[in-house]
Amino acid sequence: MEPTEVSFDSLKLHPNLLKGIHSLGFIRPTPIQAQAIPHILAGRDLIGCAQTGSGKTAAFVLPILHKLLHSHLKKNCRSLILAPTRELALQSMDHLKALSKFVHLRGTAIFGGVPMQPQIKDLERGVDIISATPGRLLDHIYAGRIDFADLEVFVLDEVDRMLDMGFLPDIKSILRLLPHKRQNLVFSATLAPDIRRLVDEILKDPVVIQIGRPQTVAVGLRHAIYPVPRHLKTDLLLELLHGQKMTSVLIFSRTKHFADKLASMLERRGLKVSVLHGDRSQGQRLRALESFRQGRNQIMVATDIAARGIDIDNISHVVNYDIPATPEDYIHRIGRTARGEDATGDAFSLVDREEEPLVKDIERALKQTLPRVTLPDFDYKKSAPPKTHHESHHQRPSHHGPRRNHSGGGGGGGSQHRHGRDRRGNRESR
Numbered sequence: 171m172e173p174t175e176v177s178f179d180s181l182k183l184h185p186n187l188l189k190g191i192h193s194l195g196f197i198r199p200t201p202i203q204a205q206a207i208p209h210i211l212a213g214r215d216l217i218g219c220a221q222t223g224s225g226k227t228a229a230f231v232l233p234i235l236h237k238l239l240h241s242h243l244k245k246n247c248r249s250l251i252l253a254p255t256r257e258l259a260l261q262s263m264d265h266l267k268a269l270s271k272f273v274h275l276r277g278t279a280i281f282g283g284v285p286m287q288p289q290i291k292d293l294e295r296g297v298d299i300i301s302a303t304p305g306r307l308l309d310h311i312y313a314g315r316i317d318f319a320d321l322e323v324f325v326l327d328e329v330d331r332m333l334d335m336g337f338l339p340d341i342k343s344i345l346r347l348l349p350h351k352r353q354n355l356v357f358s359a360t361l362a363p364d365i366r367r368l369v370d371e372i373l374k375d376p377v378v379i380q381i382g383r384p385q386t387v388a389v390g391l392r393h394a395i396y397p398v399p400r401h402l403k404t405d406l407l408l409e410l411l412h413g414q415k416m417t418s419v420l421i422f423s424r425t426k427h428f429a430d431k432l433a434s435m436l437e438r439r440g441l442k443v444s445v446l447h448g449d450r451s452q453g454q455r456l457r458a459l460e461s462f463r464q465g466r467n468q469i470m471v472a473t474d475i476a477a478r479g480i481d482i483d484n485i486s487h488v489v490n491y492d493i494p495a496t497p498e499d500y501i502h503r504i505g506r507t508a509r510g511e512d513a514t515g516d517a518f519s520l521v522d523r524e525e526e527p528l529v530k531d532i533e534r535a536l537k538q539t540l541p542r543v544t545l546p547d548f549d550y551k552k553s554a555p556p557k558t559h560h561e562s563h564h565q566r567p568s569h570h571g572p573r574r575n576h577s578g579g580g581g582g583g584g585s586q587h588r589h590g591r592d593r594r595g596n597r598e599s600r
């Protein structure tokens with residue numbers, strides 16, 4: 171993330187926010203911060219096209235805090251940040267709390283999978299800012315615990331991901347409850363037509379800020395495609411794990427079921443493994459992330475729920491056990507490694523013959539041919555073991571189908587999408 175020539179002082183933020191910024195060691199605003207903050211302070215609606223890692227959270231959090239500090243104190247919530255996943259909702263609130271260390275504003279994160287009571291307590295005490303996932307937020311709203319009459323600023327973060335996960339009906343329900351007069355900020359990695367339509371409905375005369383190309387790949391990232399028959403993928407993975415210095419490995423599985431299965435298998439081989447997907451409880455997810463982040467577990471097996479928004483330093487390898495259904499998903503997955511300036515990382519993809527067309531799509535999007543790698547000592551001719559193999563459970567992507575259907579294939583995103591229709595159906599508390 172390259173800093174800018176602009177100084178934080180020149181953005182005219184409240185002095186106590188500058189203290190917070192300095193206490194985090196931020197020297198200069200990132201491009202999205204330098205460009206977005208003045209417009210947000212001026213009250214404009216805004217679309218920010220930027221990835222996680224660009225500093226986009228502070229780009230909206232800082233001006234929101236500044237504005238709330240200068241407006242009259244109210245009983246009700248004055249700013250709402252909607253996020254697609256519990257992790258992102260929590261991450262944004264943590265960042266907000268760190269930046270607001272020297273100001274007296276109250277924020278809370280609202281998401282499913284954890285007991286209601288502490289959230290109810292926070293809401294009863296009164297909060298200025300809520301960072302929430304849609305399902306649990308609606309539960310609190312319908313129980314009469316949140317009143318948005320005083321809402322000033324509404325943020326939709328990672329709206330592309332939200333639409334992928336089937337949150338559109340929830341977003342619309344929430345929008346109906348917000349006051350007409352408000353400021354709207356929308357952040358998205360891409361501006362596909364369905365996102366544009368929603369954005370056009372929500373925003374009034376927005377400023378559009380595009381940081382970098384929407385689909386970029388870190389310079390220090392090395393791709394490798396490992397062609398392998400499907401029934402030998404696990405063997406090849408083990409070979410890779412044993413043969414290379416893979417200090418911190420994020421393995422993507424298309425389905426939750428297979429993520430669990432692969433994790434147990436790796437654990438039986440003596441490896442330390444975290445698992446992250448949409449069926450795990452909030453506590454399990456946080457513990458999985460922490461063990462992986464702190465290096466206690468060398469491996470994390472995850473569905474695409476971890477492909478965006480998760481900010482963990484020093485992931486040495488991303489392994490695609492299955493090739494993702496779209497180039498965009500590939501770019502998001504591999505973006506978990508080689509983070510930060512000068513960082514390097516490897517993205518390995520295990521690809522059977524039927525997945526080759528998806529690799530071609532990725533190569534077209536990246537405008538490069540990805541190197542094919544074969545392991546000299548690996549027996550590619552081994553026959554499939556009898557029936558017990560995972561393949562019977564494992565769905566494969568269809569090529570060129572609609573994107574939603576891909577993400578509905580049983581992975582983290584898929585489960586969310588399915589549950590998305592069942593709005594009050596405990597989507598986030600599973």
Ligand code: AMP
Pocket residue numbers: 171195196197198199200203221222223224225226227228481
């Ligand atoms: P985000 O894109 O909001 O997820 O931010 C990515 C990371 O960049 C977070 O770890 C932030 O703490 C960090 N960050 C945000 N703004 C700055 C800044 N101006 N200078 C240095 N680091 C920053």
